[in-house]
Amino acid sequence: MKKILILIAIVFVLSSGKNHNNLNIKGKVEGVQSGKVYLQKFYNKMFFVIDSASIVNGEFQFAKNVELPEIYGLTLDTTKSTYLVFLDENPVTVQLDTSTYYRNTVVSGSKLQDQYVEYGKQRGVKIDEFIKANPASLVSAYVFYRYYSYRLSPEEIKSNIQLLNPSLRETPYVRVLTELTETLETVAVGKSAPDFTANDTEGKPRAFSAHLGKGYVLLDFWAAWCGPCRRENPNIVKAYNKYKEKGFDIVAVSLDKNKNSWLDAIAKDNLTWAHVSDLLFWDSEPAKLYGVRAIPANFLIDKNGVIVAKNLRGEDLDKTLGELLD
Structure with a gap:
């Protein structure tokens, strides 16, 4: 893939609104004569397009009233990775390398960005x-x-x-x-598990509480796009097959936003238990209800609806279930 470098000159002019600036972005895209550059706002681990600029003969320009200081994203393709950048009131220059997941991107002028890069080191x-x-x-x-x-x-x-x-x-x-x-x-250990309703793989609403009362239930939060979740799935499958006849069940909540990807992952990973999702990514209501800020995450709940353990993975899940059910 040809390396694409974007050199963006960002100049801020203070406006009358408090903490708002007119953001003027002029830039050049080497090797690209047409297309668009997108400016995105960061919120809840997601990026939302707030403006776009056409690339004409390798050049583009933005003029947007924005909040500063704040976190934004820059990308040429909203379906792929976005480069997170802290913008403050200082003039900023960005050399955006889109060919290596922004690994070689360099931002100059933003003190906040310098601080974030230093933190990462x-x-x-x-x-x-x-x-x-x-x-x-x-x-x-x-x-x-x-x-x-x-x-x-x-x-x-x-x-x-x-x-x-x-x-x-x-x-x-x-x-x-x-x-x-x-x-x-x-949702601490010892508390009653909150109930919720979400659509299953067929689009039918399913109440979580309908699965309680017979034994132990693992409420598992995951997603098809989550690498650590997919790597953990074989351990969960093993535990499910070992203990399902002894009173163990699973309800999986996906933080996916693409239904086909979700269904494909269920099939590929042989996840033969109940699945629900509102397909809202990090805006997932069940995830918010349980305070889930990273996945994989899970809650083990007894037949009385009480949370008895959290975030059991690998051998810990098997060991805990063995102690409870064998």
Whole structure:
């Protein structure tokens, strides 16, 4: 694949609206004479197109009123990968390499982007230490939200939120974290599993509670596009075949958005239990109800509808079921 490099000059002119700037983007696309460049807004692990610019003789231009500082995406193809970029009030230049999943993309001028790139180079970073060093940075809020929300307890999330500058409290990232603490407390081990209804593979609504009361049920969150989920599926299949006659069942909730991909993955991975999905990706209502921020994720629920374990994988799932059912 021919390497495509986009050199984008981004100039911001302050407008009268608070935290809003007129975003003027002029750029050149080497090796591409026509097509479109898309500007996307990041929200809930997804990108939504907010503007597009035609490429004419290898050049394009954007003029858009946007919120700054904020997280955006740049891409030539909305069906493929997007390059996440932190934009602030500073002039920015982006050299976008679309041939290697943006591995060689270089952003210059954005202090926030520099900070995010530097974070990515570090290993074993403790989120509380990172926040203390950068309490007012949007990068701190994003890193906390994106990479730590599914690792921490509700108490740890609350304590780290307190370390953030109050200016970040109303960002969508911190709002999600605040709501998440309340949700995680309702789905802790020992709590009753919340009920929900979602469509099965035939498009018929199915209540989760209909599967409870006979034995242990694994509520499994996964997706066809999720590599770790697909690698974990053989372990779940093995456990299901071993314990299904002893009172073990599974209800799988997919975070897919393409129904055909979902159905194909079910067939290829031999997942012969109940499946539901609202096909809303990270806007999945069941996932939100259970505070799922990363997949694979699962909840083991007893016949009384009480959560007895969470995120059992591999040998842990087999061992736990053996202790409960053998």
